[in-house]
Amino acid sequence: MKKAIVEHDVVNSQGVLFAAKGESVNQQRLEDLLSRGEISFEEYVECNPNATEAEMAKAFISYSIGKTIPFAPETIKHEVMEILEQVSDENNVAEMVGCLERRSLWSYEHSMRVAIIAAAIGKKMNFSDDELIVAAEGSIVHDVGKIFFVNLVEKHGTLTQEEYKIIKEHTKAGYRFLKGAGFKEEVANIALLHHERRNGNGYWGLSDLPRTVEAVGIADSIDAMMAARPYKNGIDINKVIGQLTEEYRINNSYDPDMLIEARKLMLLP
Ligand SMILES: [Fe+2]
Ligand SMILES: [Fe+2]
Structure with missing residues (x-):
């Protein structure tokens, strides 16, 4: 079993010394603590400075699952982990992830959380294996078109109307980019359509999604x-779930069953 040597004292968020400088910590224990949210991802990295990129990616997914869908049954968390690991291992996805990570760290973290929520909703809605892979892969790359508008994505301040109009193009840019990189039509379509709504109130007025x-x-x-x-x-x-449910009630913008499942995954019953 691989062990990590801690480079300096690591104190967890409750102020408790978790690992002292020079201590040897079992990697499995670190991963368990991380997935239960007892240490943060930064603390994991500090305790495990020699982790490979693949180990770090796995740890980040596990940490994000614990944080993002805290009330999902363990079986769902486990299945979501498997789907995300499978998808992240594909070369073209890994390339896109690297691209996002370098250009906009926020977009990368956002995309991973979106993949976790979408895959978990998909599991609860009995998506087929193919649909689950498409949803997870599509989530990871859904905002990849934003790499062409990084200045606006990272802008400190509200977007002007003109800037908002420009950034809407990230959907079409993402679709073209993904098609050029050899992604399946269903996956590229997620980049194109993720701001569309079933009532036609989205960016480009498309429905029937x-x-x-x-x-x-x-x-x-x-x-x-x-x-x-x-x-x-x-x-x-x-409040988020409340607002989306209200939006569904008034405008029929979202699938109501998916909203119910999202609520169960993210909120105490
Ligand atoms: Fe997004
Ligand atoms: Fe987007």
């Missing part, structure tokens, strides 16, 4: 609303 697109659309809305950004505070998950 595949359910993989709807799952990613809900996951994307949830994460985007919850996230604190330089120009806005994050919204509490209770």
